[in-house]
Amino acid sequence: MSTDFPLYGLSEEHQAIRAAVRAVAEAKIAPYAAEVDEQARYPQEAADALRALDFHAPHVPEEYGGAGADALATCLVIEEVARVDVSASLIPAVNKLGSLPVQIGGGEQIKKTYLTRLAAGVGGFSYCLSEPEAGSDAVAMRTRAVRDGDDWVLDGTKRWITNAGVSEYYTVLAVTDPTQRSRGISAFVVEKSDPGVSFGAPEKKLGIKGSPTREVYLDRVRIPGDRLIGEVGRGFEYAMKTLDHTRVTIAAQAVGVAQGALDHALAYAQERQQFGKPISDFQGLQFLLADMGMKVEAARQMTYAAAGRSERGDADLTFFGAAAKCFASDVAMEVTTNAVQVLGGYGYTRDYPLERMMRDAKITQIYEGTNQVQRIVMARQLLAGVQSEL
Template sequence: MAGNPDFDLFQLPAEHQELRAAIRGLSEKEIAPYAKDVDEKERFPQEALDALVASGFNAIHVPEEFDGQGADSVATCIVIEEVARVCGSSSLIPAVNKLGTMGLILSGSDELKRQVLPSIAAGEAMASYALSEREAGSDAASMRTRAKADGDDWVLNGGKCWITNGGVSTWYTVMAVTDPDKGANGISAFIVHKDDPGFSIAGYEHKLGIKGSPTAELAFENCRIPGDRIIGEPGTGFKTALQTLDHTRPTIGAQAVGIAQGALDVAIDYVKERKQFGKRIADFQAIQFMVADMAMRLEAARLMVYTAAARAERGEKNLGFISSASKCFASDVAMDVTTDAVQLLGGAG
């Protein structure tokens, strides 16, 4: 599972198949029973976090030298996929732990990694990623959050929005402008701790789904952090942000694949049991065609996600297209498959 980028095109290695079996068993036993309650009450899935931490699946991507398992990108996607199969909110625990630490892993100093990563691996802390702002979503380079050097410290002012797992995470990778005259080359990346003075949670979003994962707005009011909490050199933050997304978009594709798989599994079980006109609806050819199309699109999405993850693991250049495409395609497939599943369940949908 650790550091193996050589994947057969049509068959995952045995260790990845064993990993899937282990995380599927855990998910069905210790996460699925709470999924409905998590969604209905819009509460954080603490049971899932406890189960993932106890089993070591909360952040398997953390390198071994920082007390992690050093799992490769495909293994991480498998974990996220299998958790998402039973609970979309819970799958964002391992997914966002990777998103929130990837920039640090790629570009941070060993000293800063030692400050942060062991606590993530141990399950003592979680991480989030803070790039977007209300007026700087897709156009992230137009962000307004500022960071200024003050003695040995940095002082941040501004805000970030749509931050997944905001409020439950301990560490936040935050992008801020350090030189306004340089545009994207004037953005730097920092690690902020939830207890840093001047940091606060300004509010939460009300969402249509994935309600167990809080989506928060962050505020920085003269937020003072130690000078060694910058990731890389000043001005390299936007590059770090984009590299982070290249490596982590497949994880959201994996979440989408898992959600779609869960929906397909429910639909197949239902059509095998539901009877109309004297026979199971699974025996009607139109239903069979629909299920086959769902499965076909789902498998294509899964292969695209795994391919993107494997290419990221190999450190290939120009990951932007395949990582973005895998996330987009898998998300579209999840929408199609879940919608079709609702139709197959009829009135029970």
């Protein structure tokens, strides 16, 4: 039997991307992270730094002026930024979330128009699916789009929209035929400057305070017919396909914040002296750190495996995207909480970044589908035989 086994690891190109993002994150994003959280302001310094290196929307294909990063490279960007500031990591993550329906379902003209602008840094992209009465039950949305000649007129309210008010472009899901349930939902690009578009006050949140979350109000917003993404009635399909891919980016975000918390816990444990020696010498703490490191690495490997499936468009992506997001976000919450415990009273104060990381980690268990919904998705995939050929 041959002993020449393949080695599974990052390519030199992916390692270089990680190093480049880590350098800019530590130099130009981390120094502002506490202030951004304290003031609940948009991380403009991070946005500028990411845009300067084409890391603000790395997924955009080269043919539209983007960096053409694959799914794994995009995850590396998000992971490394989240390691120092989860709010800032939502810039590349939400730009992918908002624009991916255009990539998945849009024709060449709408892709050329909006992906080119996104790549050039003209404006970010947000994703408008959730509503006040339609969260996990997205099909219950009430936002309507009615054809009027060659135009469409949109009315409704979207809630929990990340980077709303900052982004220039919005993928909006709206009902075009209420008799058809999910097949009666279509997708459109709405621009911030369109008459009738307005925003609610920023939500006062537990974490990710640097990423504005606001309602988007659509009051008889008239848009031209060429802003329809793909075909009428296929919007929900595009939205769900998008989430299959972007749940992997939330997993990467969760891995990043967990790794950042572990980094701080390890450094502190080796410096903090009690009973005449570093607390890292105590076996009880060593066991805690070991479990933290083990789970972070397990989450990372699951996330990278899911990223590979996202890039290839594998049939089991739905399962792996849900599994990676669910597992990694649960790990992030556990690891950040334990990191606060390692620092004791110091971890509970704002003098150290752990309490912010713990607050930021919580949202990864909620958005892009709660972890309870992810378990439903996984179970349905398993019952449908998704693992039968593994």
